[in-house]
Amino acid sequence: MFAVLPLVYLVVRAGDKGAAFAWAYLRRDSTVELVVRSLALTVTVTVACLVLGVGLAFVTTRVALPGRAVWMTLAALPLAIPSYVSAYAWISALPSLAGFGGAALVLTACTYPYVYLPVAAALSRTDPALEEMARSLGRTPWQTFRSVTLRQLRPAAASGALLVALYVLSDFGAVSLMRFDAFTRVIYTSYRASFDRTPAAVLSLVLVVITVAITMGEVRSRGKAQQWRTGAGAARVPVPLVLGRRTTLAAIGGCLAAALLSLGVPLASLAYWIGRGSSLDLDWSRLAGAGVTTVLVSAAGAVVCVLLAIPVGVLAARHRSPAVRMIEQATFAGHALPGIVVALALIFFATRYARPLYLEMPLVIAAYVVLFLPAAVGAVRASVALSSPRVEEIARGLGRSPYGVLGAVTLPLAAPGVAAGAALVMLTCMKELPATLLLHPTGSETLAIRLWSLTRVGSYADAAPYAAALVLLAALPTVWLGQALRQRLDSTETVP
């Protein structure tokens, strides 16, 4: 329901001036160019993220690399860095980056973990038996990788790529700092220019159509493939690949370059600004207050998202009826909407039909649900899809009720993936800005809000501690994500 609310709002607003106006606006050359430009950025970043994410995932989970644990954590950490912080770091160091190249670089550096995390999780969980069989039947390692490993990774990689694509389409901070006219930036400026909501609503609807098309493409690419283990019993942990010295160096070089681009530059810039400012002036209690609010609201957002995502995700993984598909895609539509559109839709709704909730925390959480439910659904679906429905059928056969099966078999098996999804959602909630800004209760503030209001007046030095706190807080769930991954690889005991 929540996910569809912004759509209804958009249709109401886009129709304000009649269908003829909307149609004329759509057919303008600049609208067409805008679609092409945004799609070019989306495709570039998604492809780059797939290559980087799958490559890093394979190297860190399957290769006997020195310091593997460290690389794993580092590869996930860029998630902790908001794209607007990263974009600011880059553009203040290299002003000439502005434009397509800069936007693509920053967005790739910030979003490849969306591919890395699910793929690495899937790699560490897939049964090596299939690959060993392929090898024993005469396939070369490269052929095995292509025909067996990659195929097993497809659901995880595709759901990660979908998140990346949707993130790129809805990102506002990075593209506007890079002065690249993508959808969100044009929607924002067209709105600001005339205070007329009709063109903005028309453009937003175009964005929704693109999102739904991409989502359907992803569903199709998932296809009818089934990814289960070879048989019953425990899966073994894959044996790490030992590479020659040159390839090992190349692998380490790749990991290092990714870490430098996505972590090194933003952190160096933060350190520079903290060094420039006088930390004596810092109001610690205010910083702590903003930190506590941030954690509470994002954790609540994550929990609500995951609770709502479980039914949708399980259905999506197990039953592919048209109705289920529609529910799943409806949740995705909200995700591509710019935060400001979702926020305005909720304002429209709450001031008319839910006045007591207006400008209260539950409304902020509702916005998070609209924006980030797809991330949670993707995580639930991908992790449920990896366990065989045969196990559930056996449990049913042994007399469990359908809900009993869900609680006793499906969810425990999917638990690591679901927990990872919750951590992911919590991270994105922490970094979310436009909706939080418009909907937060007057008088309360989060780290992102404070960061924004300080950078707006150019107080970069004063803003740096808030940026650092945000990155640190966001790093905790990220590090945990990396460690959960590593423990699974390190443990020699078999997982039930």
Add this chain to the structure above:
Amino acid sequence: MSVRRGLLAFVATLLAALATLSACSEPEADLVIYSGRSEELVAPLIEDMEAELDIAVDVRYGDSAELAAQLLEEGDATEADLFFSQDAGALSALAQAGLLSDLDQNVLDVVADRYQDPQGRWVATSARARVVTYDPTQAPEATEFDSVDDLLQEKYRGEIGFAPTNASFQSFVTALRVTRGDDAARQWLEDFSALEPAAYENNIAVLEAVNGGDVSLGLINHYYWYQMQQELGAEAMNAKIHYLDSEDAGALVNVAGVGVLRSSEAADLAADAVDFLLSEQAQQYFADETAEYPVREGVESTTYDLVPLEKIDSAPIDLNDLGSLEETLALLDEVGLT
């Protein structure tokens, strides 16, 4: 199953924490202000206001355009009594939507006609001027400039800094269109663009670039220079500023202002608050703290040596003509300056 029980306990704790959080963050305020001006700037002034009027004020900070969007969407259901905007555009949008009520004539009388809505629905609280900042070692001749046309010289190729996304730059372009007509404005922008000017994120970055000698000229608002000079000390400040001829769009004077929401249930308090923002005390604050121009006559900055507003404010541009931002953005898009 313990996982599920743990999760439930976690959810329960969270909800309880949120309930307490929202319960204690609500001391009922007498007056709610939506402020498009930043907290860093306005918060001390609001504290003074609370003391002076003996009321509790809640402020919601945001971007002027976003808050205007919010107010338009909230309509009569808004909790806001007062809108304090960074620019006149957002205020006129609200006025046109019928969301602002008429201000008292004795409040309006304090401020010159050109710094208020002709129908008296909003009034300016401070003003800012566009200036040319220059590096005196690279471009000492900037003091001779009369008009933005003087920037259009081959020797300044790649040497002019500007902030294309900044609202003040866009207002300048609107002023150019209003004073010279669209065709002449397009010609100026094309010539300007041909010189490959350096685009920066905001006015501060432009000024830093000029001060550091990266570029020799820059287009900014006057108060950024005064604030930076204050921060660095006069000896450490390299960049200087020059006011163009007052007839030129490059010397545009723009305003920040305030309006009372029609739906306000505390209209009297809101009117008192507007009164306070135009009082000598508040006007002195703007002049002394932000280096903006006070709009109340007779108030002068005691910390900044500002060029008197009377000397520059004769530019023949009506602020109410600056509403055509859409056409300006289309033009900027057309010539590729975004």
